[in-house]
Amino acid sequence: MQKTVYFIEGDGIGKEVWAAARPVLTAAIEKAYGKERSLEFEELLAGEKAFNETGEYLPQDTLTALQNAELAIKGPLMTPVGKGFRSLNVTMRQTLDLYACIRPIRYYDGIVSPVKRPDLVDMVVFRENTEDVYAGIEFESGSDEAKRLIAFFRDELGVTVDPTAGVGLKPITPNGSKRLVRKALEFAVAQGKPSVTLVHKGNIMKYTEGGFRQWGYDVASEEFAGQTTTEDAPAEGKVVVKDRIADAMFQEALIRPEQYSVLATTNLNGDYLSDALAAQVGGLGLAPGVNMSDKLAFFEATHGTAPTIAGKDMANPGSLILSGAMMLEHIGWTEAADSIHAAVSKAISEKTVTCDLASQMEGAKTIGCKAFGELVGSLL
Template sequence: MNRTIYFIEGDGIGAEVWAAGRPVLDAAVAKAYKGERSLEWVELLAGEKAFKETGEYLPQVTLETLAKAELAMKGPLTTPVGKGFRSLNVTMRQTLDLYACIRPIRYYEGVESPVKRPQDVDMIVFRENTEDVYAGIEYAAGTDEARRLIAFLRDELGANVDAEAGVGIKPMTAKGSKRLVRKALQHAVDNGKPSVTLSHKGNIMKFTEGAFRAWGYEVAAEEFADSVMTEDAATAGGSKPVIIKDRISDAMFQNVLMYPRDYSVIATTNLNGDYISDALAAQVGGLGLAPGVNMSDDLAFFEPTHGTAPTIAGQDKANPGSLILSGAMLLEHAGLPEAAALIHKAVDKVIAGKRVTVDLASQIQGAEVVGCKAFGELLGENL
């Protein structure tokens, strides 16, 4: 009863959070199933470790292996800002068609939050992962490519674009939008969630973000008519279990702060999803406790939502919680929910005990700071 999981250690703090987190996942499975089930970890190379060993940041064998896999995990990977190679994360998402980035956000008792009612935050963000500005179609200001594109926009389409502008293209399709909303709606129906909110900026970007909204409602009407209704239908007395609604993305930030109980499942575009999921994580303790998964129809690729944190790499300061909770998501997905439940209870116990990593200690009065390794050990002891 082994489950094979491919893993990429990651850059920066990746090695530390893996060393602290993986034993917790193994111990949870062993305890929950009394040794009858186990995880078989197989390492793949990507990022700086891959470059040192192979001369490539993303070896082809890694992509080929993941293309045939069902379960994988990774640590954070480095992407230089404004220069250097393209994002490895984006490349893997597009190459492997990991079209849904799914991030559950909930509050852990004892963490001090900047908001009044963090315990009301219990949401899951479904973020489209392959289109929008993250598709990577952009040209630097002053380059021949940018000038040629600007000339076409001005001369052929009549657009008013400065000749020296940098230019990015924001592609969005019915296929990409609908499959993301479909997954969010299916999650709500399967898990008894009360609503799915489409978050978009369709009032301004009418043919991309506005189309995302329209396509989302189409999926609900065409494929979920028996279980999903609009807000207007609910107001008129409808009794279907799931309500689909939409909010302008800037208003959405205000609403999740002021009325968090009104939101359960959020389906949104790529850039908006990046913003809102990090903002929600800040309401409940930060990215150190924020898990995530990128999914295709075949592969579930789990990863922490934080970055490589190079300024603290190698100092035993990192919080392995995001990776461990991503692992708990993996266990649930892999049909090992009892092990996942043990991890969630352990996180609650350790935070209540106020022995936490520095990022959490800064939010908990009277907390004792422990290192990355020690925090992982505490979670293991409290399974």
């Protein structure tokens, strides 16, 4: 059995972490299945490498290949802050309709954490990926567009907005919300998870964030009535669907993480939460993720390009290695995935890690990006 996987190296440390991660995936598959199964990797161009070779940051050939793909994996891609083009990651997610950003967060023994019980953190965040601020429309303070919109609010809707304000809109739709929650519920039911928590700011933004909450409950009651229940009517063997206001959920994630299993949330809230949870269990260097449509699963490192350490063999390839393990789980190659998780866990417990983790551990041995990949491969 052979699967084709398209890959994008990424910018900054992307080339290094991919070079460290790819052999781990190949070795894990070979150990688990011999020559019976394999991945065929085909490179696609995006980011700086694409621009240098084609003059475009996101060539149409790349998008065309991904539109017909089942599996892909990528390193981080750079995005200018405050100027230039909008995020390539966001562009791909919207163009390919990768509406679900899924990030499992778990603790590995030996990680030094800022919280007392990081071992209780075991959550999967389902973050809506195409709406909210990712589909945000904004106009600069003092621009003609902002002035016209503010005047419309005043004259047509009777709403007062400071005339000097920069103005933004964030769309959240019933369809976008429901399909995200549906995917979270499907996962919870299939994996025997105890709960799905809808995270929102619906106490303030009642028709966007509050709409997400209500549409989530609607999906549960209309499509999963036999498999779900609510907090006020718990039933053994059913997934409990509950909701939490975003700021309260941040506190809960710190003091009662064991009470939460699957989180389904709007885009911006999910961005904060997934990173905050990752910080409790080692940081983004160990945080895997996938962006999914109904057809394509696009796995990626969740950290940035880290240009200050690019080319210095200092990066942690753990995020991309674990994203690869997540990909293997997705296609049902669980034996290979389990061996990767076990190998990463062993490397961490032995305190032989990259500098980002070593700086938090007493008595750790610091090794480079390439060496960490080789170590994980040897422990499979």
